[in-house]
Amino acid sequence: MAEQFPFMDLELASNPEPRCPCVLLLDVSTSMDGQPIAQLNLGLRAYQQDLVADSLAAQRVEVAIVTFGGRVEVAQPFVGAAAFVPPILRADGDTPMGAAIRHGVELVAQRKASYKQSGLHYFRPWIFLITDGAPTDVWQPAAQLVREGEAGKAFAFFAVGVEGANMDVLAQIAVRPPLALKGLSFREMFVWLSQSQRTVSQSKPGEEERVQFQSPGGWASL
């Protein structure tokens, strides 16, 4: 037997998986009420289901959710995809997008510090902003943070505008061209996000940029 299976006794090292953090910045202002927020909630569920369908992604992707509607709230602190239970979001209030972005950037910085402290390896964090409106607060300092973060490769920032969003302001906030959601195809968008993160979280060195710029497919237009 030993001759037939000489390496049978081999045992693999068990190391913590590298983490792939993602912050969702979600607009839950009054204008999202009705179908938009219902579809957004369904989209979050599809996102969670698609992530856990992939065993490596389930162990590597970590999600946090910051909502902005009247006030900025951490609806979900960072949690591993395997343990992620999507919250049910309600829409109410104005659109403090600037404050939400600043909070998201801060969450990413904190998460990286905690990875470093525990000796965990990680991929470049993603911040994913979804809005159907325009900021009702001061957004220029947040835009500056996004520019600095992108230039320093501290994170990758993506902005998605639902119908009614001020795409001009989004284009001034995000360095990457903002994407316009087709209708309310949140589900397709979140499945794309999950698939992209699955790819990134398993990407080879040097491959990250190519993955991020893959086509968003049917749910968005530039």
Place this chain on the structure above:
Amino acid sequence: MTWKCLGESVAGTSHRATGTPCQDANRLAVLDHPGGPVLVAVVADGAGSAALAELGAQTACDALLDAARDAAMRRRSLDSFEPADVRAWFLAAREELYRVAAATGVEPRDLACTALLAVVGPGHALFGQVGDGAAVVGTDTTFTPIFWPEPAEYVNVTDFLSDDDLEARLLLGVLHEAFDTVALLTDGLQRLALDYAKRCGHPGFFGPLFAPLRDGEPEALRGPLRALLDSAKINDRTDDDKTLVLATRGRHAPADRRE
């Protein structure tokens, strides 16, 4: 005491799913050197972002093997080689990568790959590395990476042989200690073969690899090694290409001690 050695590169499951070829490569040679047998081992991992990663990895392996072999055979002993010599071999390999890129009509970055070289003589060993992967030397029970693979900030970003600032990225080492085994591996196996908490090679991984090689015939182990690298056990933990090069000069008594 000569070397018994074996090396295999196997495509990862993600590559197979997309029809991408294996972008890892390896080369092994045992030189009949006046000072005693000299092992030359090379592995390279073509970057996923490089259009012709496979060609890059093959070219890098050939060029490093040629440069190290030619230099080694020009001296009576390895003892006088210094890190600067290893650097010169890597720079020569990068020149070859540039030449092949030009001849193929592509940019050098289209051939981007990591590269890892070990040249091991009776009492003197030279190592060079750019990018991730690991060279691990050992005795029967302890396995020590020559350079600990520390990612820059992000785990999927690394350095390549084709980089402009190769000289700054290159890790070079000379070892005078005695050791019996050398393993080279690409990043697809890194988290499976190394213990990150203890910062050492995982004995449960390397022990059962070297015991049969010390006792048996390398050629007879080629099939089993390929089967192992393509087994569910390993593919459950990595979908990347995997390369493993193993060499032993088995100074110790044959082991009946398989942990």
